[in-house]
Amino acid sequence: MTLPVVPIHDPVANPVTGSDLPAGEVAGLEAEIRALAKEKDAVILAHNYQLPEVQNVADHVGDSLQLAIVGQKVPQSTIVFCGVHFMAESAKVLAPDKRVLLPNLSAGCSLADSITAESLEDWKARYPGHAVVTYVNSTAEVKALSDICCTSANAASVVRSLPQQKILFTPDRNLGRWVAAKVPEKEVVVYDGCCPVHDVLRSANVEKVRASRPEAVVIAHPECRADVIDAADVVCSTTAMISAVERFPSARTFIVATEHGIVHQMKKRWPDREFIVADGCIGCRMHCPYMKMIDLLMIRDALVRGKHEVQVEPDVAAGARRALERMIAVPRDA
Numbered sequence: 001m002t003l004p005v006v007p008i009h010d011p012v013a014n015p016v017t018g019s020d021l022p023a024g025e026v027a028g029l030e031a032e033i034r035a036l037a038k039e040k041d042a043v044i045l046a047h048n049y050q051l052p053e054v055q056n057v058a059d060h061v062g063d064s065l066q067l068a069i070v071g072q073k074v075p076q077s078t079i080v081f082c083g084v085h086f087m088a089e090s091a092k093v094l095a096p097d098k099r100v101l102l103p104n105l106s107a108g109c110s111l112a113d114s115i116t117a118e119s120l121e122d123w124k125a126r127y128p129g130h131a132v133v134t135y136v137n138s139t140a141e142v143k144a145l146s147d148i149c150c151t152s153a154n155a156a157s158v159v160r161s162l163p164q165q166k167i168l169f170t171p172d173r174n175l176g177r178w179v180a181a182k183v184p185e186k187e188v189v190v191y192d193g194c195c196p197v198h199d200v201l202r203s204a205n206v207e208k209v210r211a212s213r214p215e216a217v218v219i220a221h222p223e224c225r226a227d228v229i230d231a232a233d234v235v236c237s238t239t240a241m242i243s244a245v246e247r248f249p250s251a252r253t254f255i256v257a258t259e260h261g262i263v264h265q266m267k268k269r270w271p272d273r274e275f276i277v278a279d280g281c282i283g284c285r286m287h288c289p290y291m292k293m294i295d296l297l298m299i300r301d302a303l304v305r306g307k308h309e310v311q312v313e314p315d316v317a318a319g320a321r322r323a324l325e326r327m328i329a330v331p332r333d334a
């Protein structure tokens with residue numbers, strides 16, 4: 001398999017569009033992509049962490065599960081998924097009759113890759129009688145071997161919903177520990193994977209930023225470490241982070257402890273508020289390289305050439321679909 005060339009974009013130097021494409025080219029590419037999407041009967045979905053120019057051209061922006069569900073429901077026959085590989089897989093699993101394109105096949109995820117089908121099988125063998133709860137940031141193969149999936153928006157409700165007392169939670173240790181604390185009536189064994197983007201942050205970074213804005217509200221994602229979660233005013237999923245702002249009508253400044261791409265959506269929705277990435281800069285450390293591997297040129301290429309089509313083996317897809325559909329039936333955490 002030939003992997004595409006990976007662009008090295010510098011969103012810190014180019015905060016408006018995110019990529020290194022000349023500003024004059026962006027508007028032309030956007031128009032071209034919109035016309036191609038119509039011609040090819042395609043919907044463009046973008047994750048909250050994508051480059052701003054990619055979020056701007058998308059039909060829908062959201063978290064991975066939200067987007068996979070949207071992909072299932074929209075009438076278009078092709079989904080161009082601007083995110084990472086496991087997200088495109090989930091979209092394919094939930095919409096098997098649609099063509100799902102990932103504009104850059106190199107867009108992986110080190111959290112999803114921290115557990116394989118084989119290592120999950122080994123882990124399960126060491127803990128007989130445990131139900132396996134797998135975060136959606138995982139491969140389809142791993143989902144297929146799980147009892148149920150969860151997102152950061154419903155992880156505690158998913159664990160509570162299971163009849164089993166003993167749970168194996170995979171792959172994110174920070175989310176797993178957060179859930180275990182919220183559901184103390186269950187025995188939760190947590191796998192040792194993490195998202196390096198969130199795991200790098202320390203409460204010392206958050207406190208340093210807060211020292212310059214003592215009135216700011218801190219919103220953190222549960223993939224952050226426990227010390228960061230303890231320092232936060234609100235802990236929630238990426239989508240809930242955007243709406244959490246309305247719970248603080250008098251707050252002007254928010255410190256955001258997640259990947260910096262989300263600030264683009266927050267600023268669009270709340271232009272009169274200030275959002276500061278919790279690492280204290282404009283995203284140098286809380287920057288997911290995998291989420292910045294797709295630009296407008298690649299989306300255009302995906303539409304013109306139909307690449308890169310994501311496939312999931314039918315038996316793997318059936319198992320992953322069962323785990324995802326069980327999860328979708330569980331409501332979000334209160």
Ligand code: SF4
Nearest residue numbers: 109110111195197288
């Ligand atoms: S931020 Fe990047 S590395 Fe972390 S879970 Fe998301 S895609 Fe994976």
